[in-house]
Amino acid sequence: MKVIPIYIEAGISGFESPAAEYKELGLSLDSLLIQNPNATFIGIAKGQSMQGIGIFDGDILIVDRSATVNQHDIIVANFNGCFSCKFLDKKLAQLISASPLHKPVQISPEDEFQIEGVVTRSVRLHRPAPELLSCML
Amino acid sequence: MYALVDAVSYYASAEKVFDPSIRNKPVVVLTNNDGIICAVDPIARKLGIPKFIPYFKIKNFLEKNNVVIRSSNYELYADLSDKMMNVISRFCDNQYVYSIDESFLYFKNYNYLIKDWHTYGHEIRKTVWRETRLPVGVGFGTTPTLSKAANHAAKKLSGYNGVAVINDDKSRKEILSRMSVTDVWGIGSKLGKRLNIQGINNAWELANQDPKSMRKQFSVVVERTVNELNGITCLNWDDIRQSKKEIFSTRSFGQRVTDYNALKAALTSHASIVGRKVRHQQSLIKRLLIFASSSPHDENYYKKSLIYEFTVPTDNTCKIAAGVSHVFNNIYLSGVNYYRCGVGAIELVDSKFQQHDLFIKDDNNPNLMSCYDRINNRYGNGLIEVAAAGQAKKWEMRRNFLSPSFTSKWSDLPKIVC
Secondary structure, three states: OOOOOOOOOOOOOOOOOOOHHHOOOOOOHHHHHOOOHHHEEEEEEEOOOOHHHOOOOOOEEEEEOOOOOOOOOEEEEEEOOOEEEEEEEOOOOEEEOOOOOOOOEEOOOOOOEEEEEEEEEEEOOOOOOHHHHHHHO | OEEEEEEOOHHHHHHHHOOHHHOOOOEEEEOHHHOEEEEEOHHHHHOOOOOOOEHHHHHHHHHHOOOEEEEOOHHHHHHHHHHHHHHHHOOOOOEEEEEOOEEEEEOOOOOOOOOOHHHHHHHHHHHHHHHHOOOEEEEEEOOHHHHHHHHHHHHHOOOOOOEEEEOOHHHHHHHHOOOEHHHOOOOOHHHHHHHHHOOOOEHHHHHOOOHHHHHHHOOHHHHHHHHHHOOOOOOOHHHHHOOOOOEEEEEEEEEEEOOHHHHHHHHHHHHHHHHHHHHHOOEEEEEEEEEEEOOOOOOOOOEEEEEEEEEEEEOOHHHHHHHHHHHHHHHOOOOOOEEEEEEEEEEEEEOOOOOOOOOOOOOOOHHHHHHHHHHHHHHOOOOOOOHHHOOOOOOOOOOOOOOOOOOOOHHHOOEEEO
16 A cells, blocks of 8 residues: 655645735736727838827727728728728718828729728837837838 | 538638738749649639649749749638638537638528528628638538538539528539539549449439448448438538548658758657647557658659558657657668658557557556647647757748738738828
């Protein structure tokens, strides 16, 4: 027969935290910023044309493909083979910038145009994130 | 009712999701090491580019036609696949993910809820496209095999726009009689040829055979297929999941290998991949095939393959690696420019029903292997490895046309012009 010795301990156990009963899940930025994770993608803003609405070069854009597009929403579109972020004027079929330096762009039938999704959030990094440094070039 | 939902030329379509500049261009995707074309998108298909042709043979043609070429970006495909499957799962409470781009749905007692399967199929297609930008085809059928046939029709036959339904004899006959027998799920080209000899050329003709006599002449699998084509469900998720009968790990080298140790390291590392897969499906290896070759396009084509038999079936990576070592000197020939090598478990037994030998001690050490697997699962494959495989990995995959990992690396985020 094998005998496994187990020693009785008289150790220090301390007191259970009085807050243990009240512990909740920590806050998650993902769940705050992303409503439909399967239909959402993250991109990085390049350019100054949306500064008027507070989207600056290097900001993180969260794009929801499942959201309904309303008049004057900020959207990402595939415009002639390039992801572009603009206001959409559905009635006039125009892409509008948030900057006096950029005129509205008329979407004509010859253009390749698909709405990719709605920009539901944008995130500014006030100190640079090392992971993103190579995107800033 | 069953449905099979799968993506249209998945790898090529996945490449288009985050690269709008190639949405309207012909795209092909190359396999590991950029050897062979493994995905051709519908636009490239119209140019007559076949699948499974070596890239170098068609390189000039691709260039002339401005075809976009991409290496396999598995990181991207895995991520987009998860998202696609999640979106599809919203449409049914019983989903079985069959491969990276295919999933079965089983609609039990849905007949009161869904009035029109066509409409429902189009809704699935529209939603998946909208939320993931991946095109899918949807086939409905009263058995898994019929849903697979309907899926084939949805994508390949004229008159079906991405959705097809087999729910009565008329639709069943219409689709099956337009399908060649080799397009039936489970009928390979070899079996197809034998059926052709008997005058069975299309799926409808196969469906009209006597199941019992099919079993006698071929196998129980063919009997089941015939039953399934007649609306009698024989398969369930467990059958579909069936363990693999053979497990291979092979790869062509990024750069030719001539060195003794480098080839041995490559083979050992294949042995370790095979070991991991074998343990995953709870099998043991009885016979192992080990091979190495130069390229068949070389002048003095050299190929040598040997079989190693284990006295005690094993799933222990060290033992498999030792098996490779044992035969290696008979495979290696100095002076050969090795292009490809690999290891395959060609005879497997179930580890649960293993008959132990009375005289030989079983020293497979499952505890060591489960520890090994757990460490590698947690910290990434290759963190611990048998020493013989730990050589410099200059034979790692060649991926010269790799797209960015848009969804899994911060440095590769898609750029959006403002």
